[in-house]
Amino acid sequence: MPLATIEVIKDVFTSAEKHELIEKVTEAMIAVEGEALRPVTWVRLVEIDQGNWAVGGQRLTAAAVHAMAGKAKAA
Helix, strand or coil: CEEEEEEEECCCCCCCHHHHHHHHHHHHHHHHCCCCHHHCEEEEEEECCCCCCCCCCCCHHHHHHHHCCCCCCCC
16 A cells, blocks of 8 residues: 655645645555555555754744745744
């Protein structure tokens, strides 16, 4: 069975955005693997606490990710 795991920083994505990620990744897997595998295609979203993810030695927060994406979001 296909399993896709997506790791994201907590509070970066809204509930609706997480739902959309799950739907689109599922559709991508089905496009490759075939419709018959839909019932057993797993997609997991794993949220990493803010500050427990770093790039280039710099710890990231949701606000930092939003700033990098050019978005202002409420935390």
